[in-house]
Amino acid sequence: MDVNEYMRSLGQHARQASRALARAGTATKNKALLAMAAEIRAAAETLKRENERDLEAGRSKGLEAALLDRLTLSDGRIESMAVGLEQIAALPDPVGEISDMTYRPSGIQLGRMRVPLGVVGIIYESRPNVTADAAALCLKSGNATILRGGSEAIHSNQAIAACIRRGLDQAGLPETAVQVVQTTDRAAVGQLITMPEFVDVIVPRGGKSLIERISNEARVPVIKHLDGICHVYIDSEADLDMAEEIAFNAKCHRYGVCNAMETLLVDAAVADTILPRLAVRYGDEGVELRGCSHTRAILKDINAATEADWDTEYLAPILSIKIVDGLDEAMEHIHQHSSGHTESIVTENYQRARRFLAEVDSSSVMVNASTRFADGFEYGLGAEIGISTDKIHARGPVGLEGLTSQKWIVLGSGQVRN
Numbered sequence: 001m002d003v004n005e006y007m008r009s010l011g012q013h014a015r016q017a018s019r020a021l022a023r024a025g026t027a028t029k030n031k032a033l034l035a036m037a038a039e040i041r042a043a044a045e046t047l048k049r050e051n052e053r054d055l056e057a058g059r060s061k062g063l064e065a066a067l068l069d070r071l072t073l074s075d076g077r078i079e080s081m082a083v084g085l086e087q088i089a090a091l092p093d094p095v096g097e098i099s100d101m102t103y104r105p106s107g108i109q110l111g112r113m114r115v116p117l118g119v120v121g122i123i124y125e126s127r128p129n130v131t132a133d134a135a136a137l138c139l140k141s142g143n144a145t146i147l148r149g150g151s152e153a154i155h156s157n158q159a160i161a162a163c164i165r166r167g168l169d170q171a172g173l174p175e176t177a178v179q180v181v182q183t184t185d186r187a188a189v190g191q192l193i194t195m196p197e198f199v200d201v202i203v204p205r206g207g208k209s210l211i212e213r214i215s216n217e218a219r220v221p222v223i224k225h226l227d228g229i230c231h232v233y234i235d236s237e238a239d240l241d242m243a244e245e246i247a248f249n250a251k252c253h254r255y256g257v258c259n260a261m262e263t264l265l266v267d268a269a270v271a272d273t274i275l276p277r278l279a280v281r282y283g284d285e286g287v288e289l290r291g292c293s294h295t296r297a298i299l300k301d302i303n304a305a306t307e308a309d310w311d312t313e314y315l316a317p318i319l320s321i322k323i324v325d326g327l328d329e330a331m332e333h334i335h336q337h338s339s340g341h342t343e344s345i346v347t348e349n350y351q352r353a354r355r356f357l358a359e360v361d362s363s364s365v366m367v368n369a370s371t372r373f374a375d376g377f378e379y380g381l382g383a384e385i386g387i388s389t390d391k392i393h394a395r396g397p398v399g400l401e402g403l404t405s406q407k408w409i410v411l412g413s414g415q416v417r418n
Contacts (some may be wrong), residue, residue: 003183007191010146011198013176014119018144020174022116026093028171029140033089036167037082040132043163044078050159051128058152066256070126071153081132081160088136088383094401095142098409109411114404116142118200121192122385123148123214125206128156134203135164135178137385141403144177146199148192150206151184158182193218203398205386208313223398225363225389227313227339228258230371233330233356235347236269242368243270243346244277249370250344252285256315258387259342259364259374263310263320265330268294271323275299287317294323310337327352331359338362340389342374363389363396 001009021029040047051073058068094114101111120143124130131147138145149157161180168175181188193202193214202222204214211224232250234243250261266274275298282289289295290305299321309320310333324330327345334343344366345356353367364374374397376384381399388394394402 003185003187004191006183007181007188008195008198010179010181011119011192011195013174014144014146014179015198017174017177018116018118021139021142021144021177024142024173026095028173029093029142030089032139032167032171032173033085033136034167035170036132036136036164037085037089039163039166040078040082040085040160043159044075047073047078047156047159047163048075050155053155054128054153061152063152067126067152071128071156073128073156077129081129084129084133084383085136088140088400091140091381091400093140094404099406106415106417107413108415111409111411112406113409114401115407116404118143119198120145120385120403121148121199121202121220122146123189123192123202123204123206123210125150125210126153128153128160130205131157131160131180132164133383134385137383137400137403139168139177141400143403144179146179146181146192148181148189154184189214190217193220193222196220203385221393223386223388223390223394223402225258225339225341225387228260228341228387229263229311229313229337229339230259230261230342230344230374231263231265231330231334231338232261232344232346232371233265233324233327233334234267234270234274235327235330235345235349235352236267237349237352238267238270238274238346239348239368240270240274240277243274244281246344246346246368246370247274247278248281250372251282251287251319252317253370253372255317257372258313259371260315261319261344261371262312262314263322263333263337265322265324265333266295267327267330268323268325271295272298275321282319285317287319289319289321291321292323295321298323313339327355331356334360334362341387342366342371344369344371363387 097114120138122134164178165175199220202220204211279299289302291302305320340362342364343360343362376397376399384397
């Protein structure tokens, strides 16, 4: 069987399994998730052994230390996978939820029911724990899934997939409800994203080049985000102690994440006061600062920011700073350079906060809070399949509800339309 035939076979099995999942109740899905967690704990030594095969191959190929770290399955990470499955089992099941029931003049009762999307294809890199997280979220939301992990984690992903299959079997669900692609051939991705008869949506998780390729070539709808170019704006009426803590946390809590601040905007009225304070704290953390000409007049030893800096997701200890003349200029900069992920304003002015919330068009918009809160766990979703900067269907952190849709339902008692 060649790659295209193999992928079509996975698609056919996934479509069939999606119908079985649509019939499965919450108790059955939760039983499978808890069984998967138990299987992962029981297979810890096997998982570490298979993971070591991937690590050895990665080291021989010269993978960077950061990539090897993301690839590693330690005892703690294996336990976290199991706990994650249990947490998703404990979440409310969105499937079948009925809302907005109303009576129409004809006497029919009209409402909407939340339903699975059907078959979800997920393409991801490096982190093998995504295999368990994605499988669990899709299963709980009633979706069959096809998972295509990175070639560097092939042995780890297959070992986790075996635990998932055993958990599904124990709950009486088809093992094909979760299928992990067994080939590292890149053609598998091309086939997966062009099978609308079998796959209802694609979720890519990885680098910008991967997501751009999938967005350009897919014939299946894609839930995606390309960049996390997040901004914090310190207003002239900000509490400067609060602003300092937020701007420091948004940049320095973690660097290599999509909700880290990459550009700091500061109102000119408070720049002389707040920027030297922040520069000391950033300097203690080794953060490289790049500023506009006004910023460099205050912080004389920093590098000049170029036009490219305003459009760069650093994922590193680098921060661009721009001094602006008020809220309108700050929002105009965000409109021009934001990737639509997350923006935050620090202000005590209620009217400016309301304008920022209404006029800034990103998937998460915040007042007096760090951008680092733009996360499925922090939003109470339990886990996330990713963060969407699209505007249709799911937007922001995509959890269980984002993996479902709604259909109209009508309850009648014999009505016919005249």
